[in-house]
Amino acid sequence: MKAYTLTHLHQLPELTDLEMPTVKDDLALIQLTASALNHRDIWITKGLYPNIMLGAVMGADGCGMLNGQEYIINPGLAWGRNESFQSPEFRVLGVPDDGTFADFISIDRTYLYPKPDHLTSVQAAALPLAGVTAFRAIIKRAQLKTGEKVLISGIGGGVALMAMQYAIALGCEVFVTSGSDLKIAEAISLGAKAGYIYHDPDWPKKLLSDAGGVDVIIDGACGAGFNQLVKVCLPGARISFYGGTAGKIEGLNPQLIFWRQISILGSTMGSDADFKDMIDFVDKYRIVPVIDSILPFEAIPDGFKKLMSGEQFGKIVFQH
CATH class of the missing domain: 3.90.180.10 (Medium-chain alcohol dehydrogenases, catalytic domain)
Incomplete structure (x- = not known):
């Protein structure tokens, strides 16, 4: 499959050919339909986060298909049982765990939420981390x-x-x-x-x-x-x-x-309950994330450059 990986620090991610993700236990193989960019992705390329792994697939935001239904992916992994604060194991999808800038992602089913009907896949991909x-x-x-x-x-x-x-x-x-x-x-x-x-x-x-x-x-x-x-x-x-x-x-x-x-x-990110409540709130009030631009998957490096310029108003989203 095609994926954008963090190959070198202080450089944009590179398009790479990778093996398909493995699927076992409670994991699901999601075919990504759209992904979106965050400032977090920029800071990762600059080495400003701990536990950065070269070769990992970048991207925290994504929407994808499983058995004919579209799902939004919760990028906050292993929050823990305490709603007040995250566990020491908490991390965000996309370095060190493989992220959404790829054709497919293998992820625990508990992090999948049905896409609200009023959102397109592009709009849904803009929602997770910022939302x-x-x-x-x-x-x-x-x-x-x-x-x-x-x-x-x-x-x-x-x-x-x-x-x-x-x-x-x-x-x-x-x-x-x-x-x-x-x-x-x-x-x-x-x-x-x-x-x-x-x-x-x-x-x-x-x-x-x-x-x-x-x-x-x-x-x-x-x-x-x-x-x-x-x-x-x-x-x-x-x-x-x-x-x-x-x-x-x-x-x-x-x-x-x-x-x-x-x-x-x-405040930082959110628990699994926060994510579910956020999806319900967005669905109830028919909220549509503001999108600055929609780019093809192959133009992910161009999206990085645009976000670095600071001129965007809203999310930069990639169609897969």
Whole structure:
């Protein structure tokens, strides 16, 4: 079969001929119909994850066929029994375990979920990693309630967009930040109330003027900009963050946190129950992931280049 493998660090994955995956015990052989790209795939090529195995098939997101039915694959393996946090054995599909950038994948049947009828295979492939990460961050950890005011930072990425769509589905007022006026305009076209350029040091004042503050913030960057997020929190607000791409949080005023009863919540990926609940939520509200571009399987390296440019709005998906 054809597959894109991590052959060398600091290089794009290479198209390789591999033997068909073995199938035994509770494993199922899935013929992949579509897969999708995540920033995680970029960071793996840069050697920024532990337990990287050269020669492994890349890709965490995928949708595929088994016995005439299409399934979405849960990429979070071995979460464990505790819903509060993942087990030491937890890992994400696609290095070290072979992933979805291939013709076929062999995976335990417990990680397969029937594709919601309203989604195409391409749309379904865009859902798994971003969908469950956003769902745990905003629904499970931040406990978002109908009608609350929400800020999503760095709109344009898969997780941020899914979080925005979940909040809109629950009737919340959603505000966004971005470094791009175009991405803000696109978010507003999808239902966001307003957006702010995060390079503008006065953006918190503008949001406070527009909304008076927010109840929930979803962030994937942290870094110096985290202090700006705290400024727009209403008393009792929850900040749920799923990444730290901008680095450490420095200079945070603890008085602003404890006096206003603000909760800061870490979140990563999601449990098997989170994934099932996410699929049910997407099905109930007929949510369709935002897709930036659809490329053929052979153009996976081009997808990497596009994601590295940072110009995408939504997921980059590959048709197999």
